[in-house]
Amino acid sequence: MLFDRLKRFAVVLDCPELDAPPVFSSGESVAGRVVLELTGEARLGALHLHAQGCAKVHWTESRSAGSSTAYTQSYGDQVDFLSLRETLLVPPDNGDVTVLPAGRHEFAFTFQLPESLATSFEGKHGSVRYWVKAKLHRPWSTVKTVKKEFTVIEPIDINTPTLLAPQAGAKEKLARAWYCSRGQVSVSAKIDRKGYTPGEVIPIFAEIDNCTSRTVVPKAAIIQVQTFTARGAKKQKKCVVASIVGDSIAAHKREVWHGRALKIPPVGPSILECHILRVEYVLKICVDIPGTSKLLLELPLVIGTIPLHPFGSRTSSVSSQYSVNLDWLRTGITEQLEAPPEYSLVVSGNESLESPPLPCPNSPPNLLEGPFFAYIQEFRLRPPPLYSEVDPNPPSENSIRPRCMTC
Structure with a gap:
C-alpha cells in the first residue's frame, strides 16, 4: 500500500527567513513545493493544489419565545478572498496511473495573491485564515490531504493626513446621590495623532476637574473592539490590551x-475593509466616581504596520496637507550653471585706456578734473585685489578714535 511506502507528504512554502513563519501581503507571489518521500516504488493518481483564504463569522444566541419556551438562534457568514486550484501531477490520458520510484520528489508551485485582502485574525466569533492544501489521489484508496497555513498582513501606512491628524475630545458628568447633586466631573483629552504602530508610546494630554465632594480616580486604556456581522445582526467583543x-x-x-x-x-x-469582520481600537479615558456611573471619553485609534517616518513629527500632519509646486523654480534654474567670464576677456587693456570718463550731469565741470578723479579712473577697470585673511593695512594705535564716555 502507499502508506507503507510514503515516508513524507508535506507542503513547504519558500520564506526568506527560515526560522520565521511565512508572511505575505496582497499582490505578492507565494511560492513553494509539495514534497513526497517514498521508501519504494508507488502508483499514484493526480496531485491537486488548492490555495484558499476566507473570513468566517459564527455565533449563537438564546431567544425566549415565552415564559417556558426558549430556542437558540445561529448566525454565520463567509467571505472568500482567495480560491485557486492547480494540478501538479497529471495522470496519463489513457486512464493509467503514474509510477514514481523510491526517493524524494518535489512539485513546485507559485501563485499571486489578489490585491484586496484582509489581515489574518483569530477571534472568539470569527477568523480570517489563509492556507495551501495538497490532495494526493491514489487508485483504490482514500485521498491523502495535507494543509499548510500562512499569514497575510495588509499594510497600513500611518503617514497619511487622516492618521496624522490630532484627536481631541471633552466630556462632563453630573454626580448624583439619592437625587441630590454632588458636583460635576469633567475631562478633556488630546493625543498627537490617530495612527500608531505596536511598540509606540501614546502621550496623553488631559485635564480632569473634580468639582465633587469625593475623590475620583482617572484611568486610560486601549480597547480592542471586534465586530462580527451576519444576516443583519451584529456581535461585539471588547478587550483591554493596555491600561494605566x-x-x-x-x-x-x-x-x-x-x-x-x-x-x-x-x-x-x-x-477595516472586511464587511463581516472588523477590528478597531479606541483610547478610552475613564474617571471612576464613587456613588455614580463612570465618566467615559473615547478617542479613535488605528493600529498600522508602517511606522512613522524618521522626519515625521507633530508638524508632519500639517505639512502633509499642503503641497508647494516648485515647477516654476526648476524652470528658472538651468541644469548646469555656466562659469562667469574672465576679466581679461571682458575688458582689454586698450579698452581701459581709451574709455572716456563717466559723465555726471549734475556735477560742475571742474569737479571731475584734478588728481583725485584721475586716481579713480586709474583703478576703475582693474580687477579686484586678491582675497587675504591678513589685513595688508592694519590700523595703527594712533588711528583709533577714542570713544567718548558721555555719548
Whole structure:
C-alpha cells in the first residue's frame, strides 16, 4: 500500500527567513513545493493544489419565545478572498496511473495573491485564515490531504493626513446621590495623532476637574473592539490590551496629564475593509466616581504596520496637507550653471585706456578734473585685489578714535 511506502507528504512554502513563519501581503507571489518521500516504488493518481483564504463569522444566541419556551438562534457568514486550484501531477490520458520510484520528489508551485485582502485574525466569533492544501489521489484508496497555513498582513501606512491628524475630545458628568447633586466631573483629552504602530508610546494630554465632594480616580486604556456581522445582526467583543491608572484626585481639585505615556503592546493591526469582520481600537479615558456611573471619553485609534517616518513629527500632519509646486523654480534654474567670464576677456587693456570718463550731469565741470578723479579712473577697470585673511593695512594705535564716555 502507499502508506507503507510514503515516508513524507508535506507542503513547504519558500520564506526568506527560515526560522520565521511565512508572511505575505496582497499582490505578492507565494511560492513553494509539495514534497513526497517514498521508501519504494508507488502508483499514484493526480496531485491537486488548492490555495484558499476566507473570513468566517459564527455565533449563537438564546431567544425566549415565552415564559417556558426558549430556542437558540445561529448566525454565520463567509467571505472568500482567495480560491485557486492547480494540478501538479497529471495522470496519463489513457486512464493509467503514474509510477514514481523510491526517493524524494518535489512539485513546485507559485501563485499571486489578489490585491484586496484582509489581515489574518483569530477571534472568539470569527477568523480570517489563509492556507495551501495538497490532495494526493491514489487508485483504490482514500485521498491523502495535507494543509499548510500562512499569514497575510495588509499594510497600513500611518503617514497619511487622516492618521496624522490630532484627536481631541471633552466630556462632563453630573454626580448624583439619592437625587441630590454632588458636583460635576469633567475631562478633556488630546493625543498627537490617530495612527500608531505596536511598540509606540501614546502621550496623553488631559485635564480632569473634580468639582465633587469625593475623590475620583482617572484611568486610560486601549480597547480592542471586534465586530462580527451576519444576516443583519451584529456581535461585539471588547478587550483591554493596555491600561494605566492615574493618581487619585481629591475633592475640588484638578489633575493635569502632560503627556502621560501609554505603550502599545504587540497587537494585530486594524481590519477595516472586511464587511463581516472588523477590528478597531479606541483610547478610552475613564474617571471612576464613587456613588455614580463612570465618566467615559473615547478617542479613535488605528493600529498600522508602517511606522512613522524618521522626519515625521507633530508638524508632519500639517505639512502633509499642503503641497508647494516648485515647477516654476526648476524652470528658472538651468541644469548646469555656466562659469562667469574672465576679466581679461571682458575688458582689454586698450579698452581701459581709451574709455572716456563717466559723465555726471549734475556735477560742475571742474569737479571731475584734478588728481583725485584721475586716481579713480586709474583703478576703475582693474580687477579686484586678491582675497587675504591678513589685513595688508592694519590700523595703527594712533588711528583709533577714542570713544567718548558721555555719548
